[in-house]
Amino acid sequence: MGSNTTEQIAQQGHQSIPADAFNTDSKDVEVGFSGSRDGSDITLTADLVDWDGPDDPENPHNWTRKQKAASIALVSAITFITPLASSIFAPSIEQVMAEFNSSSPQLASFIVSVYLIGYCFGPLVIAPLSEMYGRSLLYNICNVLFVIFSVACALAPSLNSLIGFRLLCGLAGSCPLTIGAGSLADMIGPEKRGMAMSWWVCGPLLGPVVGPIAGGYLSEAKGWRWSFWVVAIAAGVITIATFVFLRESYAFTILDRKAKRLRKETGNDNLRSVMDTGRSTKDIFKLAIVRPTKMLLFSPIVFLLSLYMAILYGYLYLIFTILPSLFELEYGFSTGNIGLTYLGTGIGSALGLLINAMVSDRLALRLKKQHGGDHQPEYRLPPTMFACFLVPLGLFWFGWTAEFHEHWILPILGTGAFGLGTVVIFMAASVYIVDAFGVYAASATAASTVFRSLLGALLPLGGRDLFSALGLGWGSSLLGFLALAMTPMPFLFHKYGERIRRKRLFNVEF
Known part of the structure; x- marks a missing residue:
């Protein structure tokens, strides 16, 4: 102290x-x-009021392995269930439209993507609140709201109410995507962060893939409403676990609570946290709420990497919305079997997760020893240099094999290549942003989440029209050419990233 x-x-x-x-x-x-x-x-x-020396057990960096593992597991579980909810009922869209007597293709896509609009606006409030009141409080509140709105979706009496409750689910469900990376940075040092981030990143990437696989058979057997009941039950279990086991990890909050406790115990009203800036709660909130936007607008690193991830995230949901109609109408799959068509993306994503988990920390440590000095965030980027070419390859593969009605396994393999490339890029870019911005990792992640969720929500709305106008071959090729244009980005950031980080655009302070 x-x-x-x-x-x-x-x-x-x-x-x-x-x-x-x-x-x-x-x-x-x-x-x-x-x-x-x-x-x-x-x-x-x-x-x-400071830590009680460098080995203070209250410092999250000094927690035991079990304590860190429990916190990482809970945060990863939350981060898995909320993206899963975004797509679990995608295979049963036709059931929803039939029950509510609607035939609009745009509305059918919007029911899925409206969830991501919640991802756009939730982080703008959740990130600053987490920097004021800590991580655990936000997790608990948002988890409870997520369960409530999931139950509301299961009981929705109309299409409009379903869309409204889906939006509210997305707002509450954006919490782990917004502050999850910051939670890991609270506990894990830069050189060991890659493995922990691998578990966390698998949520937003594997969740939307696993969701349709389970939702396809679930909706066929029990109807579309059971997709939401399953999500509510799983989220309820996780919510109870977080109330019981999740510890606060944000250093600002821990030391602030420690200072308040000591003021009460000692009667010394002058005691305050070593991290206290002296600003009022109102001023802190005003600064924190604009920080993600400032990062997005004035940091080339946040903007360009967020743009890249936003395009890939939009592609992911666009493919999710086109797979049911493609395999049901062109290949004659049943509603239940349509869920299996998402396995290509799922297996590719799992492989990307494994590759990044195995090489990220080892490669960063090797590059640190090779170049000497401190750890640099750019050491996370080499895996993206091969993954960036897998994304357009997978899109071309998927589009043209489907266009010529080749065997059904071929377009699925194309989505697998796309999933592999997407996950490696996502994971490396996410860890890079956390390493680069440190204490502001939550705000930087919030900026990235807002941008990618916006494209994830909007791109699928025009997806069916795109493929109807150009066909699956040229439609996918258009997406592939855009992805190909983004391939120089990992090479540029690997070479010039440190220089860009040290020279902030317009000298803006975050």
């Missing part, structure tokens, strides 16, 4: 330190500050 050295500091007086001495991404924070975060008027003061 920093206040234990109060007398020594008082005897020495106020001692100025440089602004860059404050590094919130380190587990060994030993100094506090008063004054502005962007100025140089940072001084050591008495009555600061």
Whole structure:
């Protein structure tokens, strides 16, 4: 605790330190500050509450393996179930439209993609709130709301109410995607973050793939409403587990609570967290709520990587919306078997997850030793240099084999190549953003989530018209050429990323 050295500091007086001495991404924070975060008027003061030394067990970086594993497992489980809910009833869209007497193809796609509109707006509020009140409180509140709105979807009496409840589900379900990466960064150092991020990233990538596989057979046997009941039950179990086992991991919140406890115990109202900026709650919220937008607009790294991931995420959901009609009408699959057509993307995604989990940390450590010095976020990018070519390859493969009505396994293999490339890019880019922005990882991730969710929601709306006008071959080729145009990005960031990070555009402070 920093206040234990109060007398020594008082005897020495106020001692100025440089602004860059404050590094919130380190587990060994030993100094506090008063004054502005962007100025140089940072001084050591008495009555600061800090960690009890570098081995303080309250510091999330010092948690035991079991404690970290439990937290990572819970966060990964939440991050899996909410994206799964986005697509679990995709194979039963025709059932929904028939029950509510609607034949609009745009509305059919919108029922699936409206969930992602919630992903667009939820992070803008959730990210700043997590930086004010901590991670665990936001997880618990959003989990409860997610269960409530999932039950509401299962009981929806009309198409309009179903769309409205799906939107609310997306808002609540965006929580783990927004702050999950930040939670992992709270506990895991940069050099070991790749493996943990692999488990977390599998949620937003494998969840939408597993959902239709289960939903296809479930809706065929029990009807489309049971897709939502299953999600509500699973989310309810996870919600109970998070209430019981999930610990707060955000250093700002932990130290703030520690300072409040000590003020009450000692009667010293001057005690405050070493990370306290002196700003009011209102000011903190105003700064934090605009931070994701500022990052998206003024950080080339956040903008370009978010754009790349947004395009891939949009493609993923566009393919999800076209698979049921393709395999039901062209290949004669039943409603239940249509779910199996998502296995190509699922297996490709799982393979990408395995590859990245095996090589990410090892490669980063090897490059660190090779170049000397500290860990650099750019060490995460080499796997994307081959994965970026798999995405257009998979799209061309899928489109033209389906166009010429080749054996049904061939377009599915094409989606597998697309899934493999997409997952490797997603995982490497996600860890790169977390490594690059440290304490602001939640805000950077929120910016990325908003952008990709927006395209994920909008692209499928025009997907059927695109393929109707151009055919599956040329329609997929158009998407593939756009993906091919993005392939230089990983090479550019690997070479010039550090220079870009050190020279912020327009000198904007986040």
